[in-house]
Amino acid sequence: xxxxxxxxxxxxxxxxxxxxxxxxxxxxxxxxxxxxxxxxxxxxxxxxxxxxxxxxxxxxxxxxxxxxxxxxxxxxxxxxxxxxxxxxxxxxxxxxxxxxxxxxxxxxxxxxxxxxxxxxxxxxxxxxxxxxxxxxxxxxxxxxxxxxxxxxxxxxxxxxxxxxxxxxxxxxxxxxxxxxxxxxxxxxxxxxxxxxxxxxxxxxxxxxxxxxxxxxxxxxxxxxxxxxxxxxxxxxxxxxxxxxxxxxxxxxxxxxxxxxxxxxxxxxxxxxxxxxxxxxxxxxxxxxxxxxxxxxxxxxxxxxxxxxxxxxxxxxxxxxxxxxxxxxxxxxxxxxxxxxxxxxxxxxxxxxxxxxxxxxxxxxxxxxxxxxxxxxxxxxxxxxxxxxxxxxxxxx
Amino acid sequence: xxxxxxxxxxxxxxxxxxxxxxxxxxxxxxxxxxxxxxxxxxxxxxxxxxxxxxxxxxxxxxxxxxxxxxxxxxxxxxxxxxxxxxxxxxxxxxxxxxxxxxxxxxxxxxxxxxxxxxxxxxxxxxxxxxxxxxxxxxxxxxxxxxxxxxxxxxxxxxxxxxxxxxxxxxxxxxxxxxxxxxxxxxxxxxxxxxxxxxxxxxxxxxxxxxxxxxxxxxxxxxxxxxxxxxxxxxxxxxxxxxxxxxxxxxxxxxxxxxxxxxxxxxxxxxxxxxxxxxxxxxxxxxxxxxxxxxxxxxxxxxxxxxxxxxxxxxxxxxxxxxxxxxxxxxxxxxxxxxxxxxxxxxxxxxxxxxxxxxxxxxxxxxxxxxxxxxxxxxxx
Ligand SMILES: Cc1cc2nc3c(=O)[nH]c(=O)nc-3n(C[C@H](O)[C@H](O)[C@H](O)COP(=O)(O)OP(=O)(O)OC[C@H]3O[C@@H](n4cnc5c(N)ncnc54)[C@H](O)[C@@H]3O)c2cc1C
Numbered sequence: 001x002x003x004x005x006x007x008x009x010x011x012x013x014x015x016x017x018x019x020x021x022x023x024x025x026x027x028x029x030x031x032x033x034x035x036x037x038x039x040x041x042x043x044x045x046x047x048x049x050x051x052x053x054x055x056x057x058x059x060x061x062x063x064x065x066x067x068x069x070x071x072x073x074x075x076x077x078x079x080x081x082x083x084x085x086x087x088x089x090x091x092x093x094x095x096x097x098x099x100x101x102x103x104x105x106x107x108x109x110x111x112x113x114x115x116x117x118x119x120x121x122x123x124x125x126x127x128x129x130x131x132x133x134x135x136x137x138x139x140x141x142x143x144x145x146x147x148x149x150x151x152x153x154x155x156x157x158x159x160x161x162x163x164x165x166x167x168x169x170x171x172x173x174x175x176x177x178x179x180x181x182x183x184x185x186x187x188x189x190x191x192x193x194x195x196x197x198x199x200x201x202x203x204x205x206x207x208x209x210x211x212x213x214x215x216x217x218x219x220x221x222x223x224x225x226x227x228x229x230x231x232x233x234x235x236x237x238x239x240x241x242x243x244x245x246x247x248x249x250x251x252x253x254x255x256x257x258x259x260x261x262x263x264x265x266x267x268x269x270x271x272x273x274x275x276x277x278x279x280x281x282x283x284x285x286x287x288x289x290x291x292x293x294x295x296x297x298x299x300x301x302x303x304x305x306x307x308x309x310x311x312x313x314x315x316x317x318x319x320x321x322x323x324x325x326x327x328x329x330x331x332x333x334x335x336x337x338x339x340x341x342x343x344x345x346x347x348x349x350x351x352x353x354x355x356x357x358x359x360x361x362x363x364x365x366x367x368x369x370x371x372x373x374x375x376x377x378x379x380x381x382x383x384x385x386x387x388x389x390x391x392x393x394x395x396x
Numbered sequence: 397x398x399x400x401x402x403x404x405x406x407x408x409x410x411x412x413x414x415x416x417x418x419x420x421x422x423x424x425x426x427x428x429x430x431x432x433x434x435x436x437x438x439x440x441x442x443x444x445x446x447x448x449x450x451x452x453x454x455x456x457x458x459x460x461x462x463x464x465x466x467x468x469x470x471x472x473x474x475x476x477x478x479x480x481x482x483x484x485x486x487x488x489x490x491x492x493x494x495x496x497x498x499x500x501x502x503x504x505x506x507x508x509x510x511x512x513x514x515x516x517x518x519x520x521x522x523x524x525x526x527x528x529x530x531x532x533x534x535x536x537x538x539x540x541x542x543x544x545x546x547x548x549x550x551x552x553x554x555x556x557x558x559x560x561x562x563x564x565x566x567x568x569x570x571x572x573x574x575x576x577x578x579x580x581x582x583x584x585x586x587x588x589x590x591x592x593x594x595x596x597x598x599x600x601x602x603x604x605x606x607x608x609x610x611x612x613x614x615x616x617x618x619x620x621x622x623x624x625x626x627x628x629x630x631x632x633x634x635x636x637x638x639x640x641x642x643x644x645x646x647x648x649x650x651x652x653x654x655x656x657x658x659x660x661x662x663x664x665x666x667x668x669x670x671x672x673x674x675x676x677x678x679x680x681x682x683x684x685x686x687x688x689x690x691x692x693x694x695x696x697x698x699x700x701x702x703x704x705x706x707x708x709x710x711x712x713x714x715x716x717x718x719x720x721x722x723x724x725x726x727x728x729x730x731x732x733x734x735x736x737x738x739x740x741x742x743x744x745x746x747x748x749x750x751x752x753x754x755x756x757x758x759x760x761x762x763x764x765x766x767x768x769x770x771x772x773x774x775x776x
Pocket of ligand 1: 131165167216375378
């Protein structure tokens with residue numbers, strides 16, 4: 001315990017000395033973090049400095065082993081680091097699918113060569129990753145995917161189409177699922193591959209969302225060559241890895257949305273700004289109750305994620321309970337967005353132009369974007385199926 | 397404070413669950429109800445629970461107890477809640493025992509606490525009146541000075557274990573109007589005090605409660621608990637702590653009815669298949685699972701915060717009670733629905749859980765009341 005307190009003191013001192021002052025108290029909107037990669041842009045150059053100093057210590061991936069560039073911290077130390085970052089109101093130096101999805105998968109299933117090749121670049125934010133799972137005909141029923149990979153010597157030749165690929169246009173590498181044995185049962189002929197997006201035959205077309213932004217794409221793959229050494233795990237046995245990655249993804253989505261990054265103002269501040277008050281109290285009792293209920297549910301959710309973390313034996317990867325966090329965390333975010341829109345009233349109806357503050361326009365778009373939370377990463381219905389089967393043991 | 401059980405708590409939980417499974421099937425509650433048992437629980441089991449050390453968990457070692465915390469007691473209460481055991485933890489341990497522990501004089505503690513720890517003395521608190529709902533300060537029972545003594549008149553309702561209690565601690569107004577926050581005082585009254593009438597009430601959950609009427613009941617100054625006129629903060633604190641214990645009981649109850657329902661989904665067949673294959677039921681079961689998990693986190697956090705004296709603890713009590721109230725009712729309603737017709741029969745246990753859920757919901761404030769309190773605590 002004493003050691004941890006020393007660690008806390010030293011961490012704070014180091015952060016105070018090295019974090020760019022301009023970043024203190026900066027609140028990032030969802031998706032506004034530093035995603036890294038070759039195409040990264042830095043509207044605030046201090047974000048780049050921040051990434052570099054943190055990556056140097058491996059603190060962009062605090063719990064990864066030092067030989068792959070990580071921080072080598074214990075769970076308790078990593079928790080302290082998170083707390084200290086929060087206390088100083090510092091944004092995370094780096095976010096993205098490398099840190100939260102493919103990195104943990106490579107640590108568990110990757111070859112030594114794959115780890116040495118990819119993990120340090122993720123830690124330093126040099127390479128940005130995207131996820132090539134969904135296809136036009138394979139969404140919830142992911143295992144029915146059709147993108148073909150045919151072996152030719154040391155390479156696979158890939159043909160097919162991925163869809164809803166978030167940020168494919170900004171990414172350098174993709175981890176993807178392909179069919180290597182079309183004759184086998186659908187779960188058995190799938191292989192998990194790593195693909196350089198700069199390979200000839202990769203074409204990316206952005207798709208516009210209801211919120212007006214274009215965070216995801218269609219990805220067309222025509223005779224793309226991927227070296228066989230880029231297979232993670234075994235050929236035709238990619239489904240196990242695909243599912244393990246989904247657990248990491250769900251945990252990531254749950255914590256991103258459920259515990260609230262990117263909040264410019266608190267709900268209470270919004271309420272004070274837009275709603276009539278009766279002395280201290282909000283005059284609209286119905287909204288007051290919705291707000292209390294939301295806040296209480298959000299706290300119960302946070303306590304439950306804390307409890308899961310406290311209970312997790314060191315190093316245990318997330319299990320089927322990540323489905324619960326995915327459902328609840330995303331629904332909480334949707335409820336929060338609904339509530340904000342209700343609080344702001346007609347000021348939450350702006351799309352662009354005069355008469356609406358920037359913050360108000362963000363409300364509209366964040367609300368629209370939040371509808372996707374219960375779809376991306378596997379829909380809520382699919383998560384409920386997983387809980388019913390894997391946690392409750394209900395029959396098929 | 398970590399939201400996990402310590403090794404000692406794991407062991408305690410296991411012992412309690414084994415004990416409850418062996419000695420306290422739900423059929424026992426049914427038998428107590430059907431015979432309109434005048435005690436409403438088993439004195440013998442209570443004595444055994446005391447011998448196991450459970451009754452004295454919260455009471456300081458100086459009075460024979462273990463001096464442990466709510467985080468320890470709740471694992472026992474959860475086990476008891478699983479089988480709806482009606483033994484008098486709420487009245488004697490969570491309310492009466494806690495009031496004396498927190499505010500009793502040395503003489504009062506010496507007089508009552510060792511008997512409680514031994515499982516011999518039953519003590520209760522009479523705080524509720526016909527129009528008070530969840531408001532502890534809405535008290536019409538009056539205490540008027542009579543020389544150095546007091547004379548109490550009024551009526552208290554649904555007093556837990558009222559008919560067996562050796563003494564009752566009664567909230568009464570020594571000054572002010574029926575809703576004033578000040579002017580409340582707590583009085584300890586032995587059951588044989590002249591002017592005290594205790595009449596059994598039959599509530600939907602069949603737990604023993606009583607109507608208590610006071611007609612010029614004389615109380616000596618030695619039996620005043622805590623400061624005169626300042627009883628409300630004390631009573632609120634004790635009720636908030638007791639709420640955590642009640643929530644643990646609720647957690648046990650909702651977990652058990654849920655387990656029973658899951659077992660039924662895995663055995664009952666219709667249309668040639670197990671009903672647990674129907675997605676309409678699966679998804680609802682999965683949602684119920686989440687609600688119970690969230691309730692559990694809130695109860696564990698509230699107990700740990702109360703033990704640690706964390707200033708957040710009151711808000712966490714509201715969180716735990718709101719969650720448990722909603723989740724227990726939902727678990728019981730869904731339990732009956734998913735059992736179909738059999739769930740509606742008195743012969744089946746599901747109804748016992750629904751009835752207990754309703755009563756527990758309305759003890760110490762329902763979900764809406766606690767949400768309103770949360771808003772007030774946070775300045776809106
Ligand atoms: C914002 C966003 C970002 C995304 N990013 C990525 C990405 O980066 N990479 C990637 O590969 N994919 C991504 N996706 C795709 C996402 O994973 C899929 O949209 C999702 O898995 C659902 O598949 P679908 O769209 O084909 O819907 P469908 O599977 O067709 O589902 C339609 C409806 O049917 C329901 N349904 C389907 N099957 C069942 C069942 N068995 N039981 C009950 N109900 C069922 C679903 O719940 C849903 O309500 C993203 C999606 C969104 C919205």
